Amino acid sequence: MSIVVSNISKSYKTVKALKNISFKVKEGELFGLIGPDGAGKTTLFRVLTTLLIADNGEATVAGYDLIKDYKTIRESVGYMPGRFSLYQDLTVEENLKFFATIFGTTIAENYDLIKDIYVQIEPFKNRRAGKLSGGMKQKLALSCALIHKPKVLFLDEPTTGVDPVSRKEFWEMIKRLQQKGITILVSTPYMDEAALCDRIALIQDGTILQIDTPAAIIEHYPKAIYNVRADNMYQLIQNLKAYEHNHSVYPFGEFVHYTDKRAGFIPVQLQHYLEEKQLAGISIEITQPTIEDAFMELAK
Amino acid sequence: MMKNNYVIEVKELTKMFGDFTAVSAITFDVKQGEIFGFLGANGAGKTTAMKMLIGISKPTAGDAKVAGFDVASEAEDIKKNIGYMSQKFALYDDLTVKENITFFGGIYGLTRAKIKEKTNELTAELGLKDLTDQLVGALPLGWKQKLAFSVSLLHEPKIVFLDEPTGGVDPITRRQFWEMIYKSANKGTTIFVTTHYMDEAEYCDRVSIMVNGKIEALDSPKNLKEQYNAETMNDVFLKLARG
Amino acid sequence: MKQFRGFVIKEFYHIFRDKRSLFILFGMPVAQILLFGFAITNEINNVDIAVLDHSKDATTEEIINSISASEYFSIDQFIEREADIETVFKQGKVKAVLNIEKDFSRKLIKEGKAYVQIITDATDPNTANTIFNYVTAILQKYQGTQNKSTEFPYQIAAQTRMVYNPELKSVFMFVPGVMTIILMLVSAMMTSISITREKELGTMEILLVSPLKPFQVIVGKVVPYIFLSVINAIVIVVLSIFIFKMPVEGSLFLLGLESVLFIVTALALGILISSIAQTQQTAMMISLMGLMLPVILLSGFIFPISSMPVILQIISNIVPAKWFIIIIKGIMLKGVGLWFIWKETLILLGMTVFFIGLSVKKYKIRLE
Numbered sequence: 001m002s003i004v005v006s007n008i009s010k011s012y013k014t015v016k017a018l019k020n021i022s023f024k025v026k027e028g029e030l031f032g033l034i035g036p037d038g039a040g041k042t043t044l045f046r047v048l049t050t051l052l053i054a055d056n057g058e059a060t061v062a063g064y065d066l067i068k069d070y071k072t073i074r075e076s077v078g079y080m081p082g083r084f085s086l087y088q089d090l091t092v093e094e095n096l097k098f099f100a101t102i103f104g105t106t107i108a109e110n111y112d113l114i115k116d117i118y119v120q121i122e123p124f125k126n127r128r129a130g131k132l133s134g135g136m137k138q139k140l141a142l143s144c145a146l147i148h149k150p151k152v153l154f155l156d157e158p159t160t161g162v163d164p165v166s167r168k169e170f171w172e173m174i175k176r177l178q179q180k181g182i183t184i185l186v187s188t189p190y191m192d193e194a195a196l197c198d199r200i201a202l203i204q205d206g207t208i209l210q211i212d213t214p215a216a217i218i219e220h221y222p223k224a225i226y227n228v229r230a231d232n233m234y235q236l237i238q239n240l241k242a243y244e245h246n247h248s249v250y251p252f253g254e255f256v257h258y259t260d261k262r263a264g265f266i267p268v269q270l271q272h273y274l275e276e277k278q279l280a281g282i283s284i285e286i287t288q289p290t291i292e293d294a295f296m297e298l299a300k
Numbered sequence: 301m302m303k304n305n306y307v308i309e310v311k312e313l314t315k316m317f318g319d320f321t322a323v324s325a326i327t328f329d330v331k332q333g334e335i336f337g338f339l340g341a342n343g344a345g346k347t348t349a350m351k352m353l354i355g356i357s358k359p360t361a362g363d364a365k366v367a368g369f370d371v372a373s374e375a376e377d378i379k380k381n382i383g384y385m386s387q388k389f390a391l392y393d394d395l396t397v398k399e400n401i402t403f404f405g406g407i408y409g410l411t412r413a414k415i416k417e418k419t420n421e422l423t424a425e426l427g428l429k430d431l432t433d434q435l436v437g438a439l440p441l442g443w444k445q446k447l448a449f450s451v452s453l454l455h456e457p458k459i460v461f462l463d464e465p466t467g468g469v470d471p472i473t474r475r476q477f478w479e480m481i482y483k484s485a486n487k488g489t490t491i492f493v494t495t496h497y498m499d500e501a502e503y504c505d506r507v508s509i510m511v512n513g514k515i516e517a518l519d520s521p522k523n524l525k526e527q528y529n530a531e532t533m534n535d536v537f538l539k540l541a542r543g
Numbered sequence: 544m545k546q547f548r549g550f551v552i553k554e555f556y557h558i559f560r561d562k563r564s565l566f567i568l569f570g571m572p573v574a575q576i577l578l579f580g581f582a583i584t585n586e587i588n589n590v591d592i593a594v595l596d597h598s599k600d601a602t603t604e605e606i607i608n609s610i611s612a613s614e615y616f617s618i619d620q621f622i623e624r625e626a627d628i629e630t631v632f633k634q635g636k637v638k639a640v641l642n643i644e645k646d647f648s649r650k651l652i653k654e655g656k657a658y659v660q661i662i663t664d665a666t667d668p669n670t671a672n673t674i675f676n677y678v679t680a681i682l683q684k685y686q687g688t689q690n691k692s693t694e695f696p697y698q699i700a701a702q703t704r705m706v707y708n709p710e711l712k713s714v715f716m717f718v719p720g721v722m723t724i725i726l727m728l729v730s731a732m733m734t735s736i737s738i739t740r741e742k743e744l745g746t747m748e749i750l751l752v753s754p755l756k757p758f759q760v761i762v763g764k765v766v767p768y769i770f771l772s773v774i775n776a777i778v779i780v781v782l783s784i785f786i787f788k789m790p791v792e793g794s795l796f797l798l799g800l801e802s803v804l805f806i807v808t809a810l811a812l813g814i815l816i817s818s819i820a821q822t823q824q825t826a827m828m829i830s831l832m833g834l835m836l837p838v839i840l841l842s843g844f845i846f847p848i849s850s851m852p853v854i855l856q857i858i859s860n861i862v863p864a865k866w867f868i869i870i871i872k873g874i875m876l877k878g879v880g881l882w883f884i885w886k887e888t889l890i891l892l893g894m895t896v897f898f899i900g901l902s903v904k905k906y907k908i909r910l911e
Contacts, residue, residue: 049752050752050909051910052909074753074754079748079752081745081749082745083744085744085749086746087556088744089556089560089561097549098549098550098552099749099753101545101549102546102550102753102755103546103753103754104546
C-alpha cells in the first residue's frame, strides 16, 4: 500500500474540514479525489504532505508515518498545490533547476521522467514563468514536482481554471506517468475527469461518500435514468419537478436526467403527463448514469 | 417579449495591444431572451472581447451595440443597463446578505422601497430568509454564487453577463444555478455566459467558440455536434481547438 | 550545501528582477544621504539680522562690521527704536536682533563691561540657539583681539567649544542616523517582506515539502541582504567622507565589524517579523511602525534621548538603533576603540542572539 489513511479528522475553528476519513491507495494507482470546493480536498492533501497535523487519526505515505517520519515524506513526495506556486519572476529553466537542486538532484538525472512534458514547454525555457499561459504553467509545475523522481505524486486540482484542451493533455501526461510506477493522488471538481482514474473517492463536506472504480460506482447507481427532452427546457424542468413521482430532476445539457420514485416506472405515463402540460417535442429515453449522477444521488 | 430583437450586435470588433491582436474582427448577434455561451480557451481573446462588450475596454476597430448603446461612445449607459457577475468577485464577503443587496441596489439607483421589496423576494426565492444578517463570506460557495446572480438582476437589466459563474461549485448547486438562469431567460432576460464547463455549454441556445482571437464556430450545441461529428460539446471544442 | 547555494541564487534572482526592491535597496540610501546632507541642515548661513545700535560709536561699528563680515550673518536692516524690534520680528524678515546699549565704548573702557543684547526668534529653537552661539563666538573673538592690543586685565570669559563638531555641522549628526535607518530598512524590512512573499504566493508550501531544512530557508533568505546591506553601508560611508567631508576618526575596520553586527541584528528582527506576519503588507506595516518609527524618534537620531520623559528613555533602551548610533558616532566622530564601546557592542550582541533564538523557535515547519 502506498497511502493508508485511517480516521483522519481536521477542524479549523468552527469548521470541520475533514470528518473521519479513511481510504487506501495501492502502489502505482491513479486515485482521484472528486468533489466541489469546500469538500476538504486541499485540507486532506495538506495533511498527507505533512503541512498540517490532523486532529485525529493516522496515516502513512509511501510507508512512512505522517508524524514521526515527516522529513522522509517531504523528501519522497512530489506536490503540486492548488494555486500556481512557482516563481513567476524566474524563467522556466531556472524554476526547474531550482527544484532539482533543492532535492539534491539535477535536471539531467531524471530527465526521462519529465521528457514528454518538458518538450512542450522547452521552446519557452527562457521565458519568465509568470508570462506563460495557464496550460504551460501547469506543465511546468508538473515537471518541477516530478524532477526528483518522487514515489508519490500529490496533485491538488491541477486542471482547475484551465481550458478543456489543456486539461485533456494534462490527463494524458498523468496516465503516461502512471505507467512509470508512480502513485498519483489527484483531486478535481470535474466529474468527467473521474472516469480517467483507476479508483475514485467522492467527497463532499469533509466526508467520503463512496470509494470504488468509476465503472463500479456507475453500476451501483440505484435507479434507472432517463434522458427527457422537450422544446422548452424551462417549462420541462418545472413540470417534471411538479410531477408527484419524481425522485430527481437534473438538467444535463440538452436533456434532463429524470429518475422516478417507483420501481415499475413506465415512460409512456410521463409522456402523457407532459403532453397534457402543453409541451412539444417530447422524447424520453433510458440512458447510462454518469459519475455526476452518482455524486448527486449520494450527496442528497 | 419580442424574440427577434437583437440586444447585442457585434460587427468586426477588434482589439489590439501594440502589434498583438487579441480580438480579430469578430461578428455575431444575440437575440433577446437567448442564452448565449461565449467559449474559448484561456488566451483566446474571450475575456478581452467581453470587457469591450460591458463597456470597460475601448475597441481598436469595429462596432458593437449592447442594449442599443454603442460600446465605444456610450459605455456608461451600457453599464447602467446590464448585470454582471464574475467568478472572481461578485459580493462583499464582509457585508451581510442584506447589506450587499442594499448596496448594489443603491448603486443601480433603486429606491428604498424597491430595494426592500427585492430583498424579500430574493431571500424568499433562495431560501435565505433566516440568513439575511449573515456575512456573505460565511456562506457556502454555492449560495454565494446564487445570491450574486440574483443581485446582478436587481435592477432588472435586459442583459446579464456571467463570467465563469459556476467555478468550483458542487454539481447540485450548479444545476440550481442554471435553473435560475433558465427562469430568467424565460422572462426575457438575455444571458451572455462564459464557462469552462463544456457540459454547461449544452444548456445554451447558441454557442460561439473563439480560437486565437477569431470566432471559429457559432451555432446551437446540437448543430455543432452534428457538424463536427461529436458526442459532446467537449469533443466539439477539442476538435476545433486542436484543428 | 549545493541545495543551499541553489536557494541563495534564486533569492538573488528575485531581488534583481524586482524593480521596486532594487530602488529601495540602492536608490533610497543614496537619495537619503544626499537629501539629509544637503537639504536638511542645522547650520545657519546668511541669516538675516537687524541691528539696533544705541551708541553708534567706533567700537560698535567694529563689532557690527565683524558680524556682517562673517558668512553666517547678513545685516538686513538697522532699526532705530525699541518698538521696532517686535515689528521686525512679526514681519518675519529677521531671525535675530542685536540690541547694543548706549555709551558702549565709554562703558567698556570706564567700567570694564558693556552689554549687547541678542534677541533671537525662537519659534525655531534650534536655529535660535545656534545664532546665539555664533554671535557670542564672534563677540568673544572680537574681544580677544581687542584685549591683546590693550593693557587692560584679562576678561575671564567662558568659552564654549563644540567638541568633535566645532562648526556644529549637522551632517555629522545625520550620517550615523541615516546609516542606521538604511541598514534597518534594508535588512529588516526587505527580509521580512521576502519571507512573507513566499507565504503569500504559496511557494512556501512547496519549500516546506522538500528536503530543505528550515534554517537553510532562513539563512538563504538572509544572505543576499547581508551582502547588499554591507554594500549600502560602504556607499554611505564613502559618500559621507568624500562629499560631506565627514571625518572617520576611528578604525574603519571596527566600523565595518560593528556595522555587520547591526545588520545581523536587523536581519534577525526581520525574520521575527516574518514569522508573525502572514502577508507582505502586514510585514511592511510592522517594519515601518515597529522599527522605523522607533529608530527615527527614540534612537537619539534627531531628538536627544536625555531630554525625553523617563518612560521613553527606558523604552529607548530596547531600540537596537540607539546603541548602534552611539557606536557609530563614537567610531566616526570620536575615534574611540572597542574598549570604549564594548558595553554597547555587547548589548547589540545579546539582542541579536535573543532575536535569532526567538525566530528559530517560532519558525513554522508546518502551515499553521
